[in-house]
Amino acid sequence: MLRNLISTFVLLFAASLVVASISRPEEPPRGDPEAGRAAATTCIACHGNDGRGIGPEYPNLGGQHFSYLLRQMRAFHSGDRQATLMMGQVEHLTEQQLKDISAFYAEQPIAEGTAEAADDVLEFGERIYRAGLPDKGVAACIGCHSPSGRGNGPAAFPMLTGQPERYIVLQLRAYRDGERETDAHMGGVMRGVAQNMNDREIEAVAAYVRGLH
Ligand code: HEC
Ligand code: HEC
Known part of the structure; x- marks a missing residue:
């Protein structure tokens, strides 16, 4: 008897989950x-x-x-x-x-760019992008910004592909120096990434990102 009751309850619960997922209202319109x-x-x-x-x-x-x-x-x-x-x-x-x-x-279309820095700079930048700087506690960019630099829409991780080198440098410095705090609701993730990067590392990864797609 008790077993029947429990299994009925489980079934009802499962059914209500299905109904809830079907009748979930659609995302609000994104804008025109x-x-x-x-x-x-x-x-x-x-x-x-x-x-x-x-x-x-x-x-x-x-x-x-x-x-x-x-x-x-x-x-x-x-x-x-x-x-x-x-x-x-x-x-x-x-x-x-x-x-x-x-x-x-x-x-609108993605404006892809071409990397222009010297090979050794680009190699260093690629290493940081793909593997981070483990000794300094700098996380690999690839984990959030994706292998192609397209980021992640649902998570609101921005696309970096083709961004001007100078723009990337300025943003990484702004996070590092605590001037940009728009990552506050995500636990200050980008300030954490940038805080241990020096200018040479920031410039290398920015040069690499410029041509990434
Ligand atoms: C754990 C996830 C994560 C990692 C790792 C990460 N990022 Fe980010 N990044 C974010 C998020 C989230 C934002 C948006 C934060 C905000 O709203 O200001 C962002 C923003 C940025 C921006 C600003 C983009 C713009 O259009 O202004 C740059 C540049 C950037 N990241 C570069 C990097 C680089 C370079 C690395 C690796 C050294 C890296 N990120 C590692 C999650 C990450
Ligand atoms: C006078 C030049 C100028 C005009 C006009 C302008 N912007 Fe910007 N915009 C900039 C600059 C410079 C930045 C980078 C700011 C920074 O360094 O944080 C920027 C950044 C942005 C960003 C952030 C991009 C990122 O990757 O994080 C958005 C979004 C944006 N602008 C939207 C707009 C919109 C929408 C308008 C018109 C209503 C507009 N801008 C008008 C110069 C301008």
Whole structure:
């Protein structure tokens, strides 16, 4: 009797899980890329027509993950991420517009780059990317940013592929020096990675990332 009751309970429980997973509401809409294109006209001056940054300190946005873009836009909006040139760029936008613009850039093509540094620098950079610097407690980048540098959308690990070398250097230094704290909700993961890297290591890995795809 008791066994029957328990097995009925288990069955009911399992059935309720199935129903719950079927009836789970869909993800909220991610934003409308066409509305995003219209709202992003002021961004073209620095991020190009399709999200390709116009200079060495301007990040490419094309093909970047929606989840990551939205988080950064919110951080600029709230002031949690500060950058002189981004000041005043997104403050007037609504949450819906932040989503629309993120959806627009996520759909644009990835701007791949070509590595230009000397071979020994690129080899050193590749080693750091793939294996980290175990003696210094620097984790391998590959684990989160993926072998091709495409990152991980669901986890909001950004794509690094093709980013300008100078932009990567500046961001790694900003994490290292505690100036960029947008990783706070992830336990300060990038500050942890960068804190033991010297400039030579940062420059090497940035040079490697530039041509990674
Ligand atoms: C005057 C130049 C300029 C304009 C205009 C501009 N940006 Fe930027 N943007 C930058 C720079 C420079 C950075 C890098 C900031 C840093 O060093 O942290 C940046 C960074 C970003 C990032 C973070 C990218 C990353 O990989 O973390 C996003 C997202 C972004 N901008 C979106 C926008 C949007 C959307 C607009 C228009 C509403 C816009 N930007 C307008 C210069 C500009
Ligand atoms: C444990 C996961 C993890 C590891 C390991 C890791 N990263 Fe990251 N990285 C992240 C996350 C998460 C972010 C976004 C944090 C934020 O929102 O500021 C990020 C952001 C970055 C950014 C900023 C991108 C942009 O567009 O502004 C750069 C550059 C970067 N990582 C380079 C590296 C390099 C180089 C290594 C290896 C030395 C590395 N990361 C190792 C998870 C990781």
